[in-house]
Each structure stands twice: as C-alpha cells, then as structure tokens.
Amino acid sequence: MELQVMNSPFNQEQTELLNQLLLTLDDRQKIWLSGYLAAAQAPSVPAGNSVQTTEKSTASRQVTILYGSHTGNCQGLAEEFTQHLKDKGFTVKLSDMDDYKTKSLKNEEDLIILTSTHGDGDPPDNALTFYEFLYSKRAPKLDGVRYSVLALGDSSYEFFCQTGKEIDERLAELGAERIHPRVDCDLDFEEDAEAWWEAVFNQLDQSQKESPALSQVAATVTDQPVFSKKNPFQAEVLENINLNGRGSNKETRHIELDLEGSNLKFEPGDSLGVFPKNDEALVDAIIEEMGWDPDLSIIVNKDGEVRALREALISHFEITVLTKPLLEKFAAFTQNQEFHNLLQSKEKVSNYIYGRDLLDLIRDYGPWEARAEDLLAALRKIPARLYSIASSLKSNPDEVHLTIGTVRYDSHGRKRTGVCSGQCAERTEIGDQLSVFVQKNQNFKLPEDPSVPIIMIGAGTGVAPYRSFLEEREETESSGKAWLFFGEQHFVTDFLYQIEWQRWLKEGVLTKMDVAFSRDTSEKVYVQHRLHENSKELFEWMESGAHVYVCGDEQYMAKDVHETLVSIVEKEGNMSPDQAESYVAELRQTKRYQRDVY
Template sequence: MPLQVTNSPFNQEQSDLLNQLLPSLSPSQKMWLAGYLAATEQAAPAGTAVQQSPGGSAHASKDVTILYGSQTGNAQGLAQKSGRKLEENGFKVTVSSMSDFKPNSLKKLENLLIAVSTHGEGDPPDNALTFHEFLHGKRAPKLEGLRYSVLSLGDSSYEQFCQTGKEFDSRLEELGASRLAPREDCDLDYDEPAAEWLEKVLAELQGAEAQCPSNDKEITYSGESTYTRTNPFHAEILESINLNGRGSDKETTHLELSLEGSGLSYEPGDSLGIYPENDPALVNLIIEEMKWDEDETVKVNKQGETKSLKEALTSNFEITVLTKPLVEQAAKLTGGKELGELLAREEELKTYMKGRDLLDLLTDFGPWNGTAQDVLNILRKIPGRLYSIASSLEANPDEVHLTIGAVRYESYGRSRSGVCSILCAERLQPGDTIPVYVQSNQNFKLPEDGDTPIIMIGPGTGIAPFRSFMQEREEKGAGGESWLFFGDRHFVTDFLYQTEWQKWLKDGVLTKMDVAFSRDTAEKVYVQHRMLENSKELYEWIQSGAIVYVCGDEKNMAHDVHNTLIAILIQEGKMAKEEAEAYIAEMQQQKRYQRDVY
C-alpha cells in the first residue's frame, strides 16, 4: 500500500521518494533499515526536537550531569569514565567536581549522577564539603523533577562504610527526586560493581524503548591507557634506600622504580598504586592452622583463573584486615554459635576486629566447615596501596620515586606489619618487579602560574609530594616563593631528604623552611607550633595569594594544622571564628587550600 500525504507525517516530496524506495527493498533490508532508524533516533544530539507521535510520549532528556566528590581521585576517575561512556551512547554530559558546581543550578537539572567517596570517619571529601552542606541545609530546593543515582565508594573495614554516598542518596530522595537506579555501595575493589551500576543507569536513561538484544555483557570504557588499575605495569626496582640514620626508631624507604616502556605519565601531586604481596610467614601460619594443602588448586576470580592455594593467599586476597561483611560470611562457615553471638553485639564486634586479622578469626572461632575455596570466596581482593609520588617526571624521565614509612607493631600477642611497607622495606630488592599504576589526583596540584607562592606542610612521609613540587619547579624555572614546614622525631636521624632541601634553600628554589623535631626538646614541638611562631608572615603570604598544601595523617596532624590556620586567621586577620572558617572554606573552593591526607 503506497504512502499518502494525508495518512502520514511526510510531505509530498518525501512520500514520493519513500514510495520509490520501499517496494525495491528485500525483507532483510527493511529490517536493517528499521533498526538503523531506531538507533539514530536513540542517539539524537541533546537539544534535538523529537516529534511526539499520536498517543506516545516524548523521549527523556539527553542531558546528564555527573558530580564527583573525590579525595584521592578514584571517584573522579569513575565520573569521567562514566561521562565518556554516556557520550558514546548519545548523551550530552557535564562532568564536574562538586566544589566547582553552583548548587543553585540543581533545580534546573533533569538527570544527575553522583560519584562520591567517604573520607576518614564517615566524612565527605574536601571537594564535596560545600555541596554536601548546601544539600543538607535549609536552602536546598525541592527537586521533584530530578532523576538521580549515586555511586558510593568506601572501605568496609571502616564503621561508616560509604556514609557520604548514603547521605546524598537519602537527602535527594527527601527533596523529592526519584532514583534512576539504586545506589551502589562499592568496597575497595570497585571496578565491577561500578560498571554494573552504570549499565543500570544507562538502561534507565535510554528507556525501555531503546532496549534491544546485545552481545555486550558489561560496560567497558574506551580511551584508557594500556596500563591501568585493572591492568598494572610491572615496574622494576632501581633503588631502595633507608632514609633514616643509624639509631632511629623509624624506617623510611626511598624507592625508585622504572617506568620505561610503560607509557605511564604523572604530574606532581599524583599517587602511585602498588599491588603488594602478603607476608609469606602469615600465609604459612594460616595454612598450618587450617591444615590445608598449600599446593591445592583454587579459583581466584569469577573468570575461573586458578592458582595454588599458597600463591592465591600470597598474591590475590586480603588477609590482614577484618571487616563486618567478612565476619558475617565467616559465621556461615562455622559450626559454633560464638561468632554469630559476637555479630549481635555491635560494640564488642568493633573492638574485636580492630587490630586483628584472618588468622585470629580462624584461630579464635570454629570448628570450620567447608573447603579452602569456601574461605577464599568470602575474602576481598588484595587492594592497591596508594603512595604520594616523590619525584617529577620532568626531572626523572621514565622513573617514579616513593617515600614509604615501615609499619610494625604488636597486637594481641603477635607481631604485625604493614603489608606493602614491609614488603618494600624487607623483601624487595633492585631488579625485582612489582605491579603498579598511576592514580591521578586533580585535587592536589601545583598552580599553573609558576609565580604563585606556595606553602607546603608535610611532616614525616608527608614530605613526598613536596619533593616532587620542588623538582618540578626547579626544572621549569618557576619564580614563585615557596615555604616548607617539615617535622619528624629527631633532626640527626629523621630529616628526610635533608641535603636536597638545604640545596634548594641555598639555590633559591625554596624560599623559606621551618622544621620541628618533636623528640629533640623537653616539650614536644610539631609543625603547627612552627606555624603559630610565624603567624604574622604566614598570614601575609596567604593574603598575597599563596596556596596552602597539607600532606600526611588526617586524624591528628591535618586536623591540628587546619585548626591552627583558623587560629592564625583569627589572630592576624582579626576575624571571628565563623569568619575564619568561612575564609578557609572559600580557600578550598578556590583550590588555594589543598590536602592530600590519609
């Protein structure tokens, strides 16, 4: 039956062309054309008018905003990858840090995706603080027209697992927004659940009409470099040096690795991830405790890859940390009631898990049912350890340097150690290789203008990124002033990279340096005390546009430094406490106060 102008949306010329074409097409050609037209309609650019058919509904908006809150760069990386995937599927995507997003624009959005990590004890990342405060405040608008979904990153060994993501998810619902897809709470091994979350979001955004059979079983991201977090590069150890002097009660390893042939690049402020191996002594103790066969073949992933049990416990699974999900799964494998009873006593459970590992769990409870494979199935993958990069690629082509403090302690009658730090301090030798990947951190970067003054506060291994800053500035001939606050225990044994800092100071690359060695004086002195001693000049630097960088322990040092900055603003700037806090918040918003804390 020929098309008529009167019974179709086509004009006379279009109808004539279609009437000439359609009779000549075979059934398979017509089927292909129908699929092609559906696909091109699905991928129409944002803003293109879609004619509404009689009785039908207009297509949903193609505009998607992705906001990220990220401390180390993981959430940011996932947000950017998700944005690229959505663009490949025809959506118009805006990806932004929460700190760069104008909260008042929320009510204009139709589709919002949030990727956010939880920092410290359930806190938002630094670049999510302002947005989090706005959304949970009285000024937050009603959002009945908004569709959203939250991808939440965390670590299940912390009590407040994925707390920030949970708070964003529930608050958006309170404000009237509707979920595109359920919130996904990701543990340290986040790649697969994040991909599944995006697949669900994409399906909802495209709508049921766009669903058709596909051979793609999971979301993949294009444009990634060859070596990534999921495909690490095996870097050769070039040099391993203990930076602490004889007699020190600390051991800090300066590690130099080769990136030759990897194609990996980094900027000062980025981190290097290392996939470590567990201590062979601990692996042996677990195998002996369970009377397992170390040569038994076991599966190590969903793809069915196999290894010997000993190799799997050494290279693939986390055995040094207890989490509530692990204990819950373990309770199903024991014939006794004690572990189930412990799970019912929340405070006792938290106390038990702190400082204990898998060997403790296997020793303290039982009898254990199931096989070695059953136990492996409830363990997390061994996570990468992130270390602030201590070198500039400009100054050290094809190399990356790290500063790693050895962790050793006694707990519950047994010696314990940091998985990666002791691997680097004791077992890695020049010529060995180790799997690594670069973790970009856009929240801790040198200013583009080399004339901008910078203030660096980094005690202990927090000195690492500032070594990279100085190497970079020296290579590029940056003219801006720079001021270092460094602290450790003893001047003689613990002044990390002392000769380098003194040379930079002599050559004028570093303008000013103040140090605090806490065990060299009767009264302990820390970097925040040196800051207060120089409060007037420090305030003048800040007023002149200096960027303040803090690197190191968040719970103690970074907290004290933050409060000291507020105290200096109150004292020297004659501000009220609320004004000083607002000033600091504005500095964070402007990226003039950046922290790399852990």
C-alpha cells in the same frame, strides 16, 4: 526549493534554518546528507512506512555526573562513564562537587552521583560544599529529577559509605526519583561499580533494545599497551634505601622505579598505586592451621580466573584486615557459640577486629565447617596501596620515586608489619618488580601560574609530594616563592631529604623552611607550633595569593594544622571565629587550600 511549514514536520524556526543551510549546499553535499539521514533512520523505520515525529528519547535528556573524590577513584570512574555516554550520543556534563553550581540542581534531569567517604563518615574535601548545600534550607525540591548514587568506601570502617548513603537519602527526601538503587562498594569496587553502571546506563538508554555493558565498549587501538589499575605495569626497582639514620625509631624507604615502556604519565600531586603481596610466612601459617592443600585450584574472581590456593592467598586475597562483614560471612561456617555471641555486640566486634588478621580469626573461633573454596570466597580482594609520588616526571623521565614509611607493631602477642610497606622494606630487592599504576589527584596540584607562592606543610612521609613540587619548579624555573614546614621525631636520624632541601634553599627554589623535631626537646614541638610562630608572615603570604598544602596524618597532624590555620587567620586578620572559618573555607573552595591526608 524551499521547505514549507505546512508540508513538513518542522516549526518556523527550524524551517528557516533548513532553508538557509540548503541554499549553501552543492549537489554532492545534498546527496551525502540525504544518504546519511536515510542510513541513520533505516534501522528504526519499517519498510514502506513514512518517518513520523516521535517523543524526545532518553538520550536527549541531559545527564549530569558529579563526583566527590579523595584519592581519585570516583573521579576516574566518573570520567570513564562520561566518555561512555558521549560515545553513545548523550549530552553529558561532568563536574566535581566543589565546582558544581548548586543553584542548577533543581533544573537537572538525570543526575549521577559518585562519592567516597572520608575519615569517620565525612564527605571528601571536594564534596563538602555540595553536601552542606543539600542539607541546608536552601536545598530545592527536586521533583522531576532522576538520580542514582555509587558510594565508595572501606568496610573496615564503622561508617562504611556514609556520605553516599546520606546523599542518596537526602535526594530522595527532596523529591528526586531513583533511576537505580544506590550501590555501596568496598575497596575492591571495580566489579560492583561496573554492574551498577550497566544498570544505570540501561535505564538512561531505554530507547535501545540492547545496551552493551561498560566492559564491552571497544577500546581505542594503540601501538602500545595501556597500563592502568586494571592492567598494572610491572616496574623494576632501581633503588631501595632507608632514609633514616642508625638508631631511629622509624624506617622510611626511598624507592625508585623504572617506568620505561609504560607510557605512564603523572604530575606533581598524583599518587602511585602499588598492588602488594602478602607475607608468605603468614600465608603458610594460615594454610597449616587449616590443613589446606596449597596447590588446590581456587576461583578468585567473577571472570572464573583460577589460581593455586597458596598463590591466591599471597597475591589476591586480603588476609591482614578483619571487617564486620567478613565476620558475618564466616558465621555461616562455625557453630562456635562464643563467636556468634561476639557478633551480637557492635562494640565487641569493633574491639576484636582492631589489630587482628585472618590467622587470629581462624585460631580463635574454630572449628570451621567449610571447604577452603567457601572460606576464601568470603574474602575481599587485596586493595592497592596509594603513595604520593615523590618525584617530577620532567626531572626524572621514565622514573617514579616513592617515600614509604614501614609499618611495624606488636598486637595480640604477634609481631606484625604493613602489607605493602613490609614488602618494600623486607622482601623487595633492586631488580625486583612491583605492579603499579598512576592515580590522578586533581585535588592536590601546583598553581597553574608558576609565580604564585606555595606553603607546604607535612610531617614524616607527608613531605613526599613536596619533593615532586620542588623538582618540578626547579625544572620549569618557576619564579614563585615556596615555604616548607616539616616535622619528624629527631633531627639527626629523621630529617628526610635534608640535603635536597638545603640545596634548594641555597639555589632559591625553596624560599623558607621551618622544621619541628618533636623528640629533640623536653617539650614536644610540632609543625603547628612553627605555624603559630610565623603567623604574621604566613597570613601575609595567604593574603598575597599563596596556595596552602597539607599532607600527612588526618586524625592528628592535619586536624591540628587546620585548627591552627583558622586561629592564625582569626588573629592576624582581626576576624571573628566564624569569619576565620569562612576565610579558610573560601581558600578550600577556590583550590588555594588543598589536602592529601590519610
């Protein structure tokens, strides 16, 4: 039987499609289809009422999720939220900001933005193009577009969540309407991000009376436990050696961890997150200074988890970094006028918190009129440390290797060490365990085509991912050329992984290597100087399609290398400064210039 337009709620095109489909169905298929449709409608149609056409529901609107991510946190959240929406029947488009076609912005319906902030308030590399478009004259009016922004940052920096704040404000200026107010997250972002997402999802899903929180979404049942940042794997330490020679100014640890049974997977360019523990000596000094009971029960999170005070200070709370928000919270617990005067000056606060920790604060500005529970509630969760993985899973199954530079310094009359690097150097033995998870980094990846040349630039521990690159290329017998630029202080004591580089050179896995040891000559020589010396050949490699990688310190090395690359392109390509900048920007946008900087 054919459906007639006059007797149905369908238009002509829909009727024709239904007629075509019905002619192909057998009785069993028709019965199944009628039952399926009846079941789908039953909860929303009162008994005795006929089905009526309704307005388009919220779920029929397209949701676009864009992320700008440096370390992978925003990307991971964006992927999680995308899957949640798909499971609920939404039409979702997921993209990093670099790959997003900005001309589509004016046609969006519901736009979800997740972005971190990099350096001194700058957008992450893969958000630059989108950010610049928003602030250009080409940015369209966005009337009718709904949006919400989740901003990730670190409150110890002056420009906390700056990129998220600016994108949020600019979208509003262009006429877009907020679905939900922006939320700014600190390093312990998980709970705030989850609460933001629940609120956003409830707005997107207004047609449903009950909107389950993200935490209540059923997980896929697997035979093995799923290890992640929320559920880190306890990896046994297989090796822990100092790569630097006797007399070096540095201590760089090569650590090998056993991943057997974790089912953790990673690719060259990814990072390993490590949840560190604070130095027990520092914790004990704080407890003694405050006269606290180390066995006092403390609630450490919103879920009501309880730990003994000493254990909480060792494993849960951040005590080595001061931030302006922390000082402002502590202001409620002291009448010390000098402390309150300090908070009135942004410059004085910035100067005070640099190089100081919680022990300094409680010693400098007591007495503190608060219970231990109240003071600890003001502290944030100790953040995981991310380290570029220095090994290939193909080459070392069930293992992961790290290259960690030990941080040691004197500040305000006390000797101090980095939390995680100090733990690995001084308090971690073979057989101990570290709490770890894999952090994907899609912005620092080998070319898909193994024949494409690669140029790797790094100083110190910045060579870690290049070790994983070459292990991978050796294992897969890739044919592409590889050129490494490496910088450190001294050839004799600081040539990290020297034997391995030399072996790869001999075997052809590594085509060229140029090194710069800054303290071995009267005039300091850095990797950017070696780049200049090889400018003609470098440009030829770039012109032939080579991918360029930079890993290491952002403020100095990476900044100088970037400026050097632009000057090389300008000189060897006979370009103007603007043309050279555009050339390098194009390399970045096409994923041929990738940076892993910190």
